[in-house]
Amino acid sequence: MAAAVLVGAGAGAGSVAFRWCINVFTRLLSGHADYAxxxxxxxxxxPWLGPYFVLLAPVVGGLLYGPLVNRFAREARGHGVPEVMLAVAQRGGQISPKVAVVKTLASALTIGSGGSVxxxxPIVQIGAALGSTLGRVTKAAEGHMKLLVACGAAGGIAAxxxxxxxxxxxxxxxxLGTFSAEAFGATVLASVTASVIGRAAFGDVAFLALPPFHVDHLDQYALFALLGLVAAVTGVGFSRALYLIEDACDWLWRGPEWLRPAVGGLALGLVLLALPQMYGVGYxxxxxxxxxxxxxxxxxxxLVGKVVATSLTIGIGGSGGVFAPSLxxxxxxxxxxxIGVHHMLPGTAGAVGAYALVGMGATxxxxxxxxxTAVVILFELTGEYSIILPLMLAVVMATATSxxxxxxxxxxxxxxxxxxxxEGAAPGARIGAQHVGAVMEPLPSSLPAATALTDAAVLLSLSGHGALPVVGDxxxxxxxxxxxxVAEALADQPDSAPSTVGPLAEPPEPLTADQPLTxxxxxxxxxxxxxVPVLDAEGGSPVGWLSHQSALRAVGSGGTS
Known part of the structure; x- marks a missing residue:
């Protein structure tokens, strides 16, 4: 727990330093606190350049951060979160400590010179690198190393x-991709510590100052649900456009990577000249x-300008996140x-600003x-509780549609x-290349749903599996x-416990024989x-049994399927 507090403090201090760097580079390269x-x-x-300075600002920034990233930490290029996810999922939480320094400078230069990210x-990657470094110094076990990385990410976002x-x-x-009491406690400590430092530096104010919104008509919930569907399509479209433009930049560029941000900065400058609102984050x-x-x-x-500007910034080798652009x-x-629904349904639609807030979270x-995260962060960023119900509805619709x-x-x-x-195997892993059908065991004898609890207890004790499939009449x-x-049911009061195993049977998440073992x-x-039982290709009936022992036997198979 002390390590979580320490990582949170480091992430909080890192966020203060990062925002200071952004402010310095933005004022230096644009002459404004926020040119947007x-x-x-x-x-x-x-002054003699007038608004045309935006053609040169991304070029100057690219000349500074391009060689920095290429020479010291190439993983600092791009939006950062996928690299942290990969480090936790397959690399035991190992992140190079120099990433924190390089990411701070590269991202601050990218944003300060007009990069629309x-x-x-960046702050997630910076905090995660700090957590990984502390774990390495203290020789933490892999599980604790991953948790410290998550603590760094939590602290960075919080501050x-x-x-x-x-x-x-x-x-x-x-x-982490999982919820547990230990993870929750550690990340809360890191987040609170980082927030205290962040509030001391930036003040305790909501991200957006907005008037209160109210849902005056129940019909508005249908409008918010529809917005969730549209936002899902928009969010997925943004993802596709991001990598499509990145592919185009990869195809076009034939020079050295360190020069790519500067040359590509000319194209970004043209976008900024046409639409200067795209300069920087754009709050x-x-x-x-x-x-x-x-x-x-x-x-x-x-909307279209932000998709293009963000995708181009990432595509030319810029360093920055995609969360703020999605908002x-x-x-x-x-x-x-x-605005559209207000024109069509002026007496029902309500305030336009409410749809803007919901659209942010849903996209x-x-x-x-x-x-x-989408629901909680929009509530915290705005301090607007009155919008929570339509926000939850739209976010769920957007997630399901996506x-x-x-x-x-x-x-x-x-x-x-x-x-x-x-979700697959890490490179070189001994377990993971096989399919379930290659390592599963024969299916143990099933229990009829009408089997009495006492009889089921005997059969389970003799099976050696700790669980058995159940079939109906x-x-x-x-x-x-x-x-x-079964043991818990037998320990209940006689009048509350079922008499047979049927009511106790629950289907686990379905597995099929053609699934990768990982x-x-x-x-x-x-x-x-x-x-757990292995089901047939249609997922209807069990054809085998996957146990911990059968999975471990895959180690001896040499990774073949």
Missing amino acids: GAPGAGNPHV GREG TFNAPLAGVFFAMELI PVLENATEGRYALGFLLLL FIGAMLGSAYG FAGAARAPI RLLTRDTIYTLKLRRRGIDL TGEYVGVVTAQA QALHTLLSAAGTG
Whole structure:
């Protein structure tokens, strides 16, 4: 726990340093605290250039951070979160300590010189690198190393956005991919510590200052649900456009990688000249949209512009996150949607700003499929509790729709394009290359659903499996009953316990013989008992049994299937 506090303090201090660097480079290269709030103005450092300085700012920034990243830490390129997810999933939480320094400078230079990216990806990678470094110094076990990495990510999000709860859920939902009491306690300590430092430096204020919104008509919930569907398509589209433009940049560039950000900065400069609201993160523009200050057509132009500018920034080798851009895109989408429904249903639609807020959360959920984080972070960033119910509805709709549209998120797609499956085996792993059908055991004798509890207890004690499949009266597969469930039922009061095993049978997550063993291990390890049934290709009836012992025997098979 002391280590979690220490990592949180480091992440908090790192976020302060990171934001200071962004402010310094932004003022140096644009002459403004946030050029997106003064679009089209000139740079007072070079007044003779007028607004055309935006053509050169990305080039200068690229000349500085391109060699830095290429020479010292190439993993600092891009949006950062996928690298942390990979380190936790397959590399035991190992992240080079120099990533923290290089990522801080490279991302601050990218944003300060006009790169249209966010700061959450960098601070997650910075905090995670600090956590990994502490774990390495203290010789922490692999499990604790991963937890310290998550603590660093949580602390970074908490301090940067003044969102301690969101930091916790971001770390568990996206970085660890699991929830446990130990992980929750450690990430809370890190998040709170980092938040205290962040609030001391930046103040305890909500990210957006907005008037209260109210849902005055029940019909509005249908409108918010529909917005969730549209936001899911937009979020998935943003993911696809991001990597499509990155592919185009890879195809076009033939020079040295260290020079790529500077040359590509010319193209980014043209985008900024045409649409200066894309300079940097763009929080002033986002806030204006939520307050209804833009017309419908301009909102759609800003939406498309952000997709292009962010994708181009990443594609030319820039360093920055995609979380803030997804919020920006969602705000533009939500505001445009709100204006549209307000014209069609003026007496029912309600405030446009409410749709902007909901659009922010739903678009992020559609892109990242992190619904808990999306709900919590929008609540913390705005301090607006009145919007929580429509936000939850839209986020759930967006998450479900996104899952139907694609198997990948904006984070995992980057890794899958490199041939990395976070649910698959790590390179060189002894377990994982096989399929379940190659290592499963014969199916143990099934229990009829009408079997008495006392008889089931005897059969389970003799089976050696700790769990047995259960079939109904006509032989259909019902589920699995565990020795623990039977023992607990027998210990209940006689009038409350079932008399047969049928009511106790529960189907575990279905496994099929053609599934990779690595995927099956997640189900096996989370199931009660010592094994789970393997179903046929249609997933209807059991054809084998996967136990811990049969999975371990795969080690001796030499990794063949």
